[in-house]
Amino acid sequence: DAKTTQPTSMDCAEGRAANLPCNHSTISGNEYVYWYRQIHSQGPQYIIHGLKNNETNEMASLIITEDRKSSTLILPHATLRDTAVYYCIVLSGNTPLVFGKGTRLSVIA
Amino acid sequence: GAGVSQSPRYKVAKRGQDVALRCDPISGHVSLFWYQQALGQGPEFLTYFQNEAQLDKSGLPSDRFFAERPEGSVSTLKIQRTQQEDSAVYLCASSARDRTEAFFGQGTRLTVV
Numbered sequence: 001d002a003k004t005t006q007p008t009s010m011d012c013a014e015g016r017a018a019n020l021p022c023n024h025s026t027i028s029g030n031e032y033v034y035w036y037r038q039i040h041s042q043g044p045q046y047i048i049h050g051l052k053n054n055e056t057n058e059m060a061s062l063i064i065t066e067d068r069k070s071s072t073l074i075l076p077h078a079t080l081r082d083t084a085v086y087y088c089i090v091l092s093g094n095t096p097l098v099f100g101k102g103t104r105l106s107v108i109a
Numbered sequence: 110g111a112g113v114s115q116s117p118r119y120k121v122a123k124r125g126q127d128v129a130l131r132c133d134p135i136s137g138h139v140s141l142f143w144y145q146q147a148l149g150q151g152p153e154f155l156t157y158f159q160n161e162a163q164l165d166k167s168g169l170p171s172d173r174f175f176a177e178r179p180e181g182s183v184s185t186l187k188i189q190r191t192q193q194e195d196s197a198v199y200l201c202a203s204s205a206r207d208r209t210e211a212f213f214g215q216g217t218r219l220t221v222v
Binding site for chain 1: 113142144150151152153154157165200202210211212213214215216
């Protein structure tokens with residue numbers, strides 16, 4: 001069972017920041033927060049992950065609250081190619097990724 | 110190629126037929142995962158290998174599903190006596206080690222008619 005809760009869908013205007021929330025209130029101390037996305041007809045793609053500190057890479061930023069019960073994925077300047085389903089996943093050790101339903105992000109021109 | 114390769118991309122099987130789906134992971138990747146994705150749903154875990162050892166097969170839906178990775182590289186997912194409910198996209202992923210990013214293939218779309 002997925003350990004995360006995400007909104008079903010969100011819209012974002014092209015060029016604006018997309019902020020995707022995720023609740024993981026039962027996260028334990030050794031569990032990481034991972035984000036993947038799946039563009040239509042493709043396999044999921046890794047975006048970013050973190051434990052407790054905020055993280056940034058060339059794709060996105062990940063903001064994790066101090067109590068680690070929630071996080072936000074930020075796409076700073078969304079483009080039409082960012083339209084996808086975004087999955088927030090809590091993971092520890094060598095356990096496989098468990099995908100929930102994710103958030104369907106639609107970037108609108 | 111540099112990515113995870115799956116073949117065939119599309120497979121149509123008649124009900125009752127056996128099928129074999131192939132996954133070529135990224136060279137040197139230790140972990141290999143199989144997922145099943147029904148239309149409109151997120152991927153569902155099927156099974157996991159570390160090298161040639163199948164460490165977790167708890168997600169395999171029935172004993173008609175069988176996976177192997179005999180030399181710790183290429184993996185095959187076999188489905189015997191296919192049924193209509195087996196119609197889905199089957200995704201393979203590999204990763205270098207624990208808690209590193211997993212790279213997914215484009216999947217095999219299986220349609221059972």
